[in-house]
Amino acid sequence: MTFKSTFRDRLHEWLLRVNRLYHKQFYTIDSNPDGIDIFEEDWDSLVLLDACRYDALADQDELPGDLESRVSKGSQTYEFLRANFTDRDLLDTVYVTATPQYHRFEDELNATFHDVINIWSDDSNVWYNKGRQVVRPETTTEHALQAAEQYPNKRLLVHYIQPHTPFLDRPTEELRTDSNIYRQFISGELSVDASTLREAYRRNVDITLPHVADLVEGLDGRTVVSADHGELLGERLFPVPVSCWGHPHGTYVDELVRVPWLVHEQGERRDVTTGSSKTSDEEVETDVVKERLESLGYTD
Structure with a gap:
């Protein structure tokens, strides 16, 4: 990384911090106080698309149902x-x-x-391509449908990783160079234009939605x-x-916290019942977790 790109990256992060201070100046909790509690909402199955903008679903015709919006408690997954x-x-x-x-x-x-x-x-379950590791949307759909059959009396929360990067269909070879594509673009290391990145994001949405539709159409009850x-x-x-x-x-701006x-x-509707925990202390090697996170752009 050159001095110029490092300076751009650090300046951009500093300006983002100023905006975060503005958005959080009146808050006593470290989340968006206007956001909904997802578990208090009415659903049998809740399907989360990671980093999906409201307007990404506003014009689509893949998914059945009626589109509303809600406000999220967070502007990022953690x-x-x-x-x-x-x-x-x-x-x-x-x-x-899948995350x-x-x-x-x-x-x-x-x-x-x-x-x-x-x-x-x-x-x-992981797709390997040019050093990136990610669960494809069809794999998430397959496992979600299996879980719905295995647990007919439980609420089902399904978390796709798409349309979050990495891009499944990259329009230029240069987008293959690094997992944190946006950071490289901001710093000036990635010489593609903004429209290319926007199109890559939209393609991730387009690739994902048919598989989400398969899931929605395969679930009984109220699916969101x-x-x-x-x-x-x-x-x-x-x-x-x-x-x-x-x-x-x-950063609680509309594009980040207004969600579909x-x-x-x-x-x-499902006859939902509670029960004991079936989860086990799953041992996953540290290197595996690190590699998966780096493929999503979390390199710090």
């Missing part, structure tokens, strides 16, 4: 998990997840699910498709008008 999961008794819920973020902070979050299915931890947070695609923040990409924490809430109902 913040969302901490605000919704911490110290919760969730023994009526099975969590099927390692819950596992990464599991001890701190101290949530108790009936079962947690970490799809990402099994190498056979939502997101843990949105994504910035070059919008200027406030009060410091810096252009931003990705999903910095503590698409409701589809079919068949009978």
Whole structure:
């Protein structure tokens, strides 16, 4: 990394911190106080698309149901998990997840699910391409449908990693160079234009939605498709008008915390019951967790 790119990166992060201070100046908790508690909402199955903007679903025609919106408690996944999961008794819920973020902070979050299915931890479920490791959306759908059949009397929480990077269909070879694409773009190391990155994000949405539709159509009851947070695609923040990409924490702008809430109902509602925890202390090698996180752009 050159001195010039390092300076740009650090200046950008400093300006983001100024904006975060503005957004959090009146808050006494480290999350968005206007956000919903997802477990207090009415659903049998809640499908989370990681980093999915509200407008990414506004014009789509893949998913059945009626689109509303909600406000998230977090502008990034850890913040969302901490605000919704911490110290919760969730023994009526099975969590099927393609992201390692819950596992990464599991001890701190101290949530108790009936079962947690970490799809990402099994190498056979992971797509390897140019050094990136990610669970493809069709794999998440397959495991979610299996969980729905295995646990017919539990709420089902399904967490896809898409449309979060890495991009499944990269429009230029240069987007293959690094897992933290947005940071490279901001620093000037990545010489693609903004429209290329926006198109790559939209393609991730387009690739994912047919597989989400397969899941929604395969589930009975009240199914909601939502997101843990949105994504910035070059919008200027406030009060410091810096252009931003990705999903910095503590930044409660509309593009990050207004999330889709698409409701589809079919068949009978689930007769949800609680139960004991079936989760085990799953041992995942530290290197595996690190590699999966780096593939999502978490390199710090």
